[in-house]
Amino acid sequence: MSEMMDRFREEVYTVPQMFFNSARNFPERPALKFYEDDEWQVMTWAEFEQAVRLVGNGLLALGLEKGNCVALMAHTSHRWAWADMAIQAVGGITVCIYPSLTSKETIYIGNNAQPYLFITGDPATAERIYSIKNELKGLKAVICLEKGFEGNGEDLLSMDYVMELGRDYEAKNPDHFDKRYQELTGDDGCTVIYTSGTTGALKGVFYTQRELILGLEQSIRYCEMGGYPLTYEGVSLNVLPLSHVWERVDSYMGQLVSGGCMGFARSPQTLIEDLQVIKPTWLLLVPRLWSRVYTGIERTFCATEEGKKAFEWAIDVGLKSIDYYTDERGGLNLLPLHNLTWPEG
Incomplete structure (x- = not known):
């Protein structure tokens, strides 16, 4: 360690x-x-x-x-x-x-x-x-x-x-x-x-x-x-x-x-407003509050066509990644996802 x-x-x-x-x-x-x-x-x-x-x-x-x-x-x-x-x-x-x-x-x-x-x-x-x-x-x-x-x-x-x-x-x-x-x-x-x-x-x-x-x-x-x-x-x-x-x-x-x-x-x-001020690297939330964060991010990104495209791409990749990295016991290893980057084009 x-x-x-x-x-x-x-x-x-x-x-x-x-x-x-x-x-x-x-x-x-x-x-x-x-x-x-x-x-x-x-x-x-x-x-x-x-x-x-x-x-x-x-x-x-x-x-x-x-x-x-x-x-x-x-x-x-x-x-x-x-x-x-x-x-x-x-x-x-x-x-x-x-x-x-x-x-x-x-x-x-x-x-x-x-x-x-x-x-x-x-x-x-x-x-x-x-x-x-x-x-x-x-x-x-x-x-x-x-x-x-x-x-x-x-x-x-x-x-x-x-x-x-x-x-x-x-x-x-x-x-x-x-x-x-x-x-x-x-x-x-x-x-x-x-x-x-x-x-x-x-x-x-x-x-x-x-x-x-x-x-x-x-x-x-x-x-x-x-x-x-x-x-x-x-x-x-x-x-x-x-x-x-x-x-x-x-x-x-x-x-x-x-x-x-x-x-x-x-x-x-x-x-949502406090997240922008404090800029945390560490955040613990219950599902209800994560839902509020999700809704706030969605509203902000989807305000423009470019932002909406980025948001929809991120959701699509995230859902596919969860399926791919979930093992037969239902365990999820997200460590390989740290290197994800925005696709070319």
């Missing part, structure tokens, strides 16, 4: 360690690309690390202990990444919850996982969780990720407030944060991922640091076998829920380990 795989095996045992390796090796390279304050913004790895340190120290200031669970109920965004990495870095366990769940389902998860803190993505969700706070055992505070949110400064807090707490805490305890993440091992808890509840009762799956790392190692191996190794020049477009293990490991963590850039779509509805 490549130098990436060798270094990965030797140096990476936890997700926070993976994150800080990339921040140290690629401080000035882009880490996050996202839309905020009415414009696209880019955050470097050094800036990403600083945000994680401030949030992490804020969590320490709020009394988070190693092994405590922190619920994270938010749509995919750069602030989700800040929160997740901060939780893990200080030894907490990120409990991923789909924002679409009802209050009844949320209470069930809350009393099952018993989070010390509950982080939400938007004010409406923050207020909803705050209204049922007394029904959630051991919950200290609700935190809202969205910029500009104003809490009460006691048990309904903004992320900005938590980061200010972190700034003060770090000044008084400069080594505590680093000590927390450096003491983590592969056997420590990493995350609990709950099912969406659409196919039955909600179930939580507990992952250790080692288990997520092993899943990522397998993804790295497949990427290399396929001729597309993960590198610091890679760019992902994150639009699927990070509450799902597939997006979490193969897209989000893939950039964490390689030092690449994570781009965040504004929403599934703006996917």
Whole structure:
């Protein structure tokens, strides 16, 4: 395997360690690309690390202990990444919850996982969780990720407030944060991922640091076998829920380990426009969203006669290639298709 795989095996045992390796090796390279304050913004790895340190120290200031669970109920965004990495870095366990769940389902998860803190993505969700706070055992505070949110400064807090707490805490305890993440091992808890509840009762799956790392190692191996190794020049477009293990490991963590850039779509509805801005080299989508991409590409290409000809040729070649490269067991090997070129004439 490549130098990436060798270094990965030797140096990476936890997700926070993976994150800080990339921040140290690629401080000035882009880490996050996202839309905020009415414009696209880019955050470097050094800036990403600083945000994680401030949030992490804020969590320490709020009394988070190693092994405590922190619920994270938010749509995919750069602030989700800040929160997740901060939780893990200080030894907490990120409990991923789909924002679409009802209050009844949320209470069930809350009393099952018993989070010390509950982080939400938007004010409406923050207020909803705050209204049922007394029904959630051991919950200290609700935190809202969205910029500009104003809490009460006691048990309904903004992320900005938590980061200010972190700034003060770090000044008084400069080594505590680093000590927390450096003491983590592969056997420590990493995350609990709950099912969406659409196919039955909600179930939580507990992952250790080692288990997520092993899943990522397998993804790295497949990427290399396929001729597309993960590198610091890679760019992902994150639009699927990070509450799902597939997006979490193969897209989000893939950039964490390689030092690449994570781009965040504004929403599934703006996917076609966001693709043109972020220009990803790595994209995971479910069939419904691939259909939206297909429709958008078809509409764009077929706007001209030349484009329509190119589009129809590509579809024809693609369908024939699938038939040709599908074996008797239904397996499909697309590696030989990498050398396809536009025909002469």
